[in-house]
Amino acid sequence: MNQKAVDYAADSAVMQTYGRAEIGFLRGEGCWLESDSGEKYLDCASGIAVNTLGHSHPHLVAALTEQAGKLWHTSNLYRIPGQEIVAKMLASLSGLDQVFFCNSGAEATEAAVKIARRAAYEKGEPERMTILCATGAFHGRTLGMLAATDRPVFRTGFGPMPAGFDHVSFGNLNALRAALGPLVAAVMVESVQGEGGAKQVPDGYLAGVREAADEFGALVIADEVQAGIGRTGRLFSYEDTGIKPDIVALAKGLAGGFPIGAVIASKAVGAAMTPGTHGSTFGGNPLAMAAAKAVLEILGEDGFLADVRERAAYLDTALHQLQTQFPAMIEALSGRGFLRGIRLHDSVDLPALVNRLRDDHLLTVPAADNTLRLLPPLTIHRDEIDLAITKLVTALTAMAPRDDQ
Numbered sequence: 001m002n003q004k005a006v007d008y009a010a011d012s013a014v015m016q017t018y019g020r021a022e023i024g025f026l027r028g029e030g031c032w033l034e035s036d037s038g039e040k041y042l043d044c045a046s047g048i049a050v051n052t053l054g055h056s057h058p059h060l061v062a063a064l065t066e067q068a069g070k071l072w073h074t075s076n077l078y079r080i081p082g083q084e085i086v087a088k089m090l091a092s093l094s095g096l097d098q099v100f101f102c103n104s105g106a107e108a109t110e111a112a113v114k115i116a117r118r119a120a121y122e123k124g125e126p127e128r129m130t131i132l133c134a135t136g137a138f139h140g141r142t143l144g145m146l147a148a149t150d151r152p153v154f155r156t157g158f159g160p161m162p163a164g165f166d167h168v169s170f171g172n173l174n175a176l177r178a179a180l181g182p183l184v185a186a187v188m189v190e191s192v193q194g195e196g197g198a199k200q201v202p203d204g205y206l207a208g209v210r211e212a213a214d215e216f217g218a219l220v221i222a223d224e225v226q227a228g229i230g231r232t233g234r235l236f237s238y239e240d241t242g243i244k245p246d247i248v249a250l251a252k253g254l255a256g257g258f259p260i261g262a263v264i265a266s267k268a269v270g271a272a273m274t275p276g277t278h279g280s281t282f283g284g285n286p287l288a289m290a291a292a293k294a295v296l297e298i299l300g301e302d303g304f305l306a307d308v309r310e311r312a313a314y315l316d317t318a319l320h321q322l323q324t325q326f327p328a329m330i331e332a333l334s335g336r337g338f339l340r341g342i343r344l345h346d347s348v349d350l351p352a353l354v355n356r357l358r359d360d361h362l363l364t365v366p367a368a369d370n371t372l373r374l375l376p377p378l379t380i381h382r383d384e385i386d387l388a389i390t391k392l393v394t395a396l397t398a399m400a401p402r403d404d405q
């Protein structure tokens with residue numbers, strides 16, 4: 001083993017907001033990360049659904065380096081050419097009209113909520129302020145977005161929560177219809193709850209949300225921060241359902257690792273946002289736009305997403321075999337595409353499994369409901385999927401109760 005380049009001091013000056021593993025990475029290529037002690041790790045975490053095209057993708061590296069040599073930042077006081085291009089791309093890909101750029105997922109969902117409320121206000125319905133969210137939802141860590149989750153793990157000790165958010169039972173249309181009314185500005189929905197355990201809404205749910213929202217005069221906000229940008233095999237995870245949201249929040253994977261957030265809105269809704277109503281110093285700066293444009297170019301290449309769907313189906317088959325092999329450990333599989341969850345029985349220690357896999361050089365991400373999340377780069381190869389499964393078999397075998405061995 002090589003000497004570590006950096007020593008992680010016990011008295012680290014980094015605030016302990018994460019239970020960090022004692023490992024750092026210095027470089028990456030494709031689905032592989034190289035640690036500071038020179039060891040290679042298969043990355044099935046993608047920086048939590050961020051590295052859409054893996055690490056050091058040549059098209060992204062070229063786009064960002066070229067932009068870095070020209071111009072980094074000017075501000076939204078001026079036109080930003082890259083923004084005009086990426087906004088047009090996102091508008092045409094979504095069938096919506098206007099884009100606001102920011103720097104993260106929480107900023108995108110927060111802006112989505114502001115836009116929905118302002119649209120109601122401009123329509124002469126200022127009392128329409130409530131945002132309906134699902135139980136188990138995660139929309140980010142700002143105070144507003146803490147109010148949008150119902151999970152104590154994120155909220156405890158940060159009160160008072162901003163008013164104007166209600167929660168309805170995940171995937172339950174009757175509960176949603178009962179909560180809709182003249183005070184509801186929007187329904188905010190993750191079609192696959194990422195942090196919630198790669199949990200997919202039931203078939204027909206999104207169409208039902210769209211219909212009920214229309215009936216009660218509310219907007220639909222799709223939080224595509226984790227499930228969007230090809231992760232489910234479609235550019236937007238709701239595409240298969242045929243619905244069109246009024247507002248879409250994007251972030252994580254949009255610029256392949258460069259910080260970014262974006263909100264796409266219909267013209268009718270976006271028109272409520274006039275100069276001075278919202279802003280962001282860094283939002284949509286030339287570097288982020290160069291990276292986002294490069295990601296969207298690759299995702300838009302002929303056959304790219306079809307190929308993602310084929311390899312995701314290959315992973316799906318392998319996961320079902322794994323479930324058959326370990327029935328006493330795996331309770332269910334969740335998610336789709338390359339946003340997958342392996343829900344473990346309560347008897348299985350999820351953090352221990354994540355650690356064991358990492359010790360065996362496979363990176364995964366824990367999620368709610370005792371679920372192991374797999375979020376590989378969309379470019380993962382079949383032999384890398386095979387290797388990830390082999391490592392899962394090894395770890396589960398080592399941790400299995402007797403009747404699974």
Ligand SMILES: *Cc1c(COP(=O)(O)O)cnc(C)c1O
Nearest residue numbers: 104105106138139140194225226
């Ligand atoms: C990660 C996430 C967010 C928050 O994104 P940040 O960039 O961490 O602020 C919001 N919504 C969903 C669905 C997410 O997965």
